[in-house]
Amino acid sequence: MPDTRRGSSYGPPVNRHPRWLRLGALVLTALIFWADCVTPMGIAVPSLYVAPVLLFMRGGKFWEPLLVAAGATLLIVVGVWVTPAGGSVEIGTINRPLETLTVWISAAVVAHYRRTLDRWAEQYAADRSAREQSVHRLEEIQQALDQAAIVASTDQRGIINYVNAKFCEISKYSRDELIGQDHRIINSGYHSKEFIRGLWRTIASGQVWRGEIRNRAKDGTFYWVDTTIVPFLNDAGKPRQYLAIRSDITQRKEAEAKLVEQSALAHLGQLAAVVAHEVRNPLAGVRGTLQVLRSRAGTDAGDRGVMDAMIARIDVLNSKVEDILRFARPRSPVFETMELKAVLKDAIGSAQAAAGTGCPAIVPPAGTAYVHADREMVRDVLLNLLLNACQSGSTAAIEIGVIEKDGFCTVEIADRGTGFGGQDPERLFEAFHTTKKSGTGLGLAIVRRLVSLQGGTIALMPREGGGAIARVTLPAGSTGA
Amino acid sequence: MPTSAHGEYPPTRAEIPRRVVVIDNEPLVRWSLTTGLRLAGFDADAAADVAEARALVRQLPPPDVVLLDARLWDADPRQVLEEIRGISPECRFLILAVAGHEMMAPPWDNVSVIRKPFDLLEVVRVVEAAAPREAPVDRLAV
Numbered sequence: 001m002p003d004t005r006r007g008s009s010y011g012p013p014v015n016r017h018p019r020w021l022r023l024g025a026l027v028l029t030a031l032i033f034w035a036d037c038v039t040p041m042g043i044a045v046p047s048l049y050v051a052p053v054l055l056f057m058r059g060g061k062f063w064e065p066l067l068v069a070a071g072a073t074l075l076i077v078v079g080v081w082v083t084p085a086g087g088s089v090e091i092g093t094i095n096r097p098l099e100t101l102t103v104w105i106s107a108a109v110v111a112h113y114r115r116t117l118d119r120w121a122e123q124y125a126a127d128r129s130a131r132e133q134s135v136h137r138l139e140e141i142q143q144a145l146d147q148a149a150i151v152a153s154t155d156q157r158g159i160i161n162y163v164n165a166k167f168c169e170i171s172k173y174s175r176d177e178l179i180g181q182d183h184r185i186i187n188s189g190y191h192s193k194e195f196i197r198g199l200w201r202t203i204a205s206g207q208v209w210r211g212e213i214r215n216r217a218k219d220g221t222f223y224w225v226d227t228t229i230v231p232f233l234n235d236a237g238k239p240r241q242y243l244a245i246r247s248d249i250t251q252r253k254e255a256e257a258k259l260v261e262q263s264a265l266a267h268l269g270q271l272a273a274v275v276a277h278e279v280r281n282p283l284a285g286v287r288g289t290l291q292v293l294r295s296r297a298g299t300d301a302g303d304r305g306v307m308d309a310m311i312a313r314i315d316v317l318n319s320k321v322e323d324i325l326r327f328a329r330p331r332s333p334v335f336e337t338m339e340l341k342a343v344l345k346d347a348i349g350s351a352q353a354a355a356g357t358g359c360p361a362i363v364p365p366a367g368t369a370y371v372h373a374d375r376e377m378v379r380d381v382l383l384n385l386l387l388n389a390c391q392s393g394s395t396a397a398i399e400i401g402v403i404e405k406d407g408f409c410t411v412e413i414a415d416r417g418t419g420f421g422g423q424d425p426e427r428l429f430e431a432f433h434t435t436k437k438s439g440t441g442l443g444l445a446i447v448r449r450l451v452s453l454q455g456g457t458i459a460l461m462p463r464e465g466g467g468a469i470a471r472v473t474l475p476a477g478s479t480g481a
Numbered sequence: 482m483p484t485s486a487h488g489e490y491p492p493t494r495a496e497i498p499r500r501v502v503v504i505d506n507e508p509l510v511r512w513s514l515t516t517g518l519r520l521a522g523f524d525a526d527a528a529a530d531v532a533e534a535r536a537l538v539r540q541l542p543p544p545d546v547v548l549l550d551a552r553l554w555d556a557d558p559r560q561v562l563e564e565i566r567g568i569s570p571e572c573r574f575l576i577l578a579v580a581g582h583e584m585m586a587p588p589w590d591n592v593s594v595i596r597k598p599f600d601l602l603e604v605v606r607v608v609e610a611a612a613p614r615e616a617p618v619d620r621l622a623v
Contacts, residue, residue, distance in 0.1 A: 273580065276579050276580060277552055277579045280579040280597045280598060281506075281507045281510065281550075281579065281597060282507060282509065283597070283598040284507065284509075284510050284577070284597035284598035284599055285507045285508065285509025285510040285511075285512070285513060286509055286598075287513075287598040287599070287600075288509065288510060288512075288513025288514060288517060288598070288599065288601050288604075289509045289512060289513040291513065291517065291600070291601040291602075292512075292513050292516045292517050292520070292601065295517075295520065314598060315598075318598050325580055329580070
């Protein structure tokens with residue numbers, strides 16, 4: 001039987017020191033018997049046997065007060081013989097049965113009380129054992145869940161009150177930074193307001209919500225989670241707490257996105273090739289015809305100016321078609337190991353020439369590195385990024401850094417321009433997304449495509465103190481080559 | 482002894498205009514190239530389809546240079562190229578293409594490419610460089 005002496009405040013009364021109670025009852029009984037023996041007949045001393053019976057209110061077994069009552073009965077009978085002469089024998093004859101009855105009634109009440117308490121204690125112990133087992137099981141489930149899933153709980157307002165280690169690991173926030181916040185802290189801004197509203201509508205109505213969410217970690221990187229949010233309801237049927245169980249599906253989403261992108265690019269490539277042919281063929285005819293007409297004797301200067309302007313427009317139109325082709329149908333890279341310094345020098349020269357007098361100073365890197373890539377593509381990428389930096393709206397010098405590490409060479413182009421204005425820099429790589437009045441919005445999309453074709457990566461990030469950093473990582477080349 | 486338009490027969494090599502045939506489906510491309518090349522002193526003709534091209538190539542003198550569109554609506558330009566090579570083995574080819582890197586696979590890998598839209602002056606320079614003056618004279622004597 002479980003030890004009930006450590007019962008909690010809402011447990012059964014504690015059965016304290018039953019050994020001392022028995023001893024006390026024995027001593028008390030002996031004292032009462034002695035008192036009965038020295039007291040004349042008729043004085044109701046035996047009624048005091050109720051006292052040792054009542055002692056068992058404090059503890060002991062349920063049969064012990066009955067045992068005391070039996071003993072007291074025997075002693076009351078014995079007491080009749082040993083009581084000294086004198087006193088009222090008539091009253092004594094009436095009292096003795098009444099006293100015996102009183103003792104037995106007390107014993108029955110106390111025995112019943114003790115029996116009830118014992119049953120209560122047994123029930124309580126059984127409940128407690130079951131509860132402890134449940135808690136233990138829950139702890140095991142929680143341990144398993146914490147190993148397998150990203151778990152967080154919030155109150156009914158969405159304020160985070162629990163996160164597990166996996167949540168901290170993926171979000172890169174500490175537990176202290178998350179507790180007390182709502183989930184906006186990891187909101188990536190990717191999902192529409194309708195999506196978020198739908199989620200809240202579902203869980204606030206007490207239903208489970210399932211879906212895939214893109215979140216943003218503390219360092220600005222994104223991660224995807226497959227999410228199940230379970231609302232826990234109060235007695236009034238209103239949610240009092242939400243438990244969110246998530247699993248990391250970033251790799252799957254990235255792979256899916258890559259497949260979709262590749263498929264879309266393949267289609268776009270076919271489309272672009274057809275469009276390029278259909279546009280460039282007539283453009284070639286028109287341009288050539290204008291050149292012939294312009295060169296003919298008799299064409300006046302005014303008409304020649306118009307024809308020159310038309311030829312210039314055709315060239316602009318052609319460069320836009322060229323952009324679409326370069327994005328949608330780039331050529332395969334021709335790899336070679338090259339020193340970055342020379343390519344950078346070429347790109348810096350071209351950028352300064354294209355940007356004109358308004359171009360800020362460009363500080364080349366102190367060191368150099370070797371990359372294994374396509375020379376023309378690397379030059380195009382660097383030129384594009386340098387031109388963006390030149391047009392970033394600052395006259396502060398553009399700084400270029402080169403680091404070679406772990407088989408990759410990283411080039412950073414940092415400006416002090418207007419930055420991204422709170423916009424997600426990742427969106428700038430989307431095709432046809434432009435922040436300029438003119439332009440196809442393909443510049444950075446082409447840059448990413450070219451970098452990716454060469455096995456590299458590119459990212460844009462805000463620069464501390466204002467401005468932007470473009471970071472290109474390409475496979476490093478062997479310096480001995 | 483008969484005399485030619487260029488003077489005494491047989492004409493000197495320098496007097497023979499080099500013959501260029503343009504094969505392209507786009508009328509303005511044909512017109513601008515032939516007109517521009519004629520202005521530059523070439524004997525230029527144009528074909529709008531494969532049948533016309535065959536007839537032109539068989540005419541004498543054989544072409545020194547053929548400007549061939551990389552995408553013809555009525556034939557595979559690679560077959561046309563091989564066919565013309567069979568008729569006139571010494572003919573040089575310049576391919577008119579909208580995307581240069583599509584021209585890397587054989588048999589395009591040993592021919593020069595002119596990107597569309599082109600600069601006429603550049604085309605004249607490329608044709609000038611591709612057309613040898615000596616060759617047509619020997620073939621003309623046949």
